[in-house]
Amino acid sequence: xPNARHWVYGAALAIYVLSAWGxxxxxxxxxxxxxxxxxxxxxxxxxxxxxxxxxxxxxIEYIHRFLSVLTGLVMLYxxxxxxxxxxxxxxxxxxxxxxxxxxPIQVGIGGEVVGSGLxxxxxxxHFCFAIAIFGIVxxxxxxxxxxxxxxxxxxxxxx
Ligand code: HEM
Numbered sequence: 001x002p003n004a005r006h007w008v009y010g011a012a013l014a015i016y017v018l019s020a021w022g023x024x025x026x027x028x029x030x031x032x033x034x035x036x037x038x039x040x041x042x043x044x045x046x047x048x049x050x051x052x053x054x055x056x057x058x059x060i061e062y063i064h065r066f067l068s069v070l071t072g073l074v075m076l077y078x079x080x081x082x083x084x085x086x087x088x089x090x091x092x093x094x095x096x097x098x099x100x101x102x103x104p105i106q107v108g109i110g111g112e113v114v115g116s117g118l119x120x121x122x123x124x125x126h127f128c129f130a131i132a133i134f135g136i137v138x139x140x141x142x143x144x145x146x147x148x149x150x151x152x153x154x155x156x157x158x159x
Contacts, residue, residue: 004081004157005144008096011078012134012141014071018064019130025064026127031118033061038115068110072103075137082140085157089147095140102133 002010025031033055034045045051045062053059079100082093106129112122147157 004078004085005141005148007074007078007081008092008137008141008144011071011075011096011099012137014067014074015130015134015137018067018071019134021060021064021067022127022130025060026123028057028060030057030060031113031123033057033059034065034114036114036117041114042111065110068107072107075100075103082144087157089144089157092140092143092147095136095143099133099136099140102129102136106130106133 025033032041034051035041035047040047045065046058051058051062053062075096079093079096082089082096085093106126109122109126109129113119113126116122151157
């Protein structure tokens with residue numbers, strides 16, 4: 001049964017995969033796969049919730065959005081698990097809370113990226129937030145790894 005530490009590892013991995021996919025979106029020039037401009041391109045994709053997948057850039061951009069939802073859910077569950085640990089690990093649980101607060105902001109910035117027609121400044125901000133979230137969750141995961149390795153089995157927190 002996965003515990004809080006495993007979920008935090010999973011959250012770090014999920015953000016890594018999502019960010020790598022985001023880099024593929026940028027480098028491949030697929031950022032406009034759901035259209036650009038406010039309204040039809042966000043939160044919808046080409047004006048609808050589930051677009052036609054006959055256009056390759058649409059598939060790539062839509063997967064990025066889909067992965068962001070999945071990643072957000074994994075992070076949310078990981079955060080809840082860290083706060084339910086007994087005894088709670090103070091720094092990792094607070095770091096996870098900080099990261100989960102940044103996720104909706106990051107999703108909003110993603111919407112601004114497409115709404116602005118892929119403004120370089122907003123896309124760079126989106127990239128910086130991704131790095132920040134990944135860094136915060138990686139520090140939390142590392143602290144939990146070290147704690148698990150150093151604590152005697154009987155005193156390890158129960159998640
Ligand atoms: C936690 C959620 C998200 C993370 C961690 C994330 C991460 C990233 C990363 C790392 C990139 C590559 C940036 C670069 O290489 O410069 C990217 C690109 C992009 N993301 Fe996200 N993203 C998230 C959510 C979203 C959402 C919800 C949208 C919805 C519109 C979105 C739209 C885009 C677009 C359009 C690009 C390509 C920008 C361009 O072509 O210049 N992202 N994302």
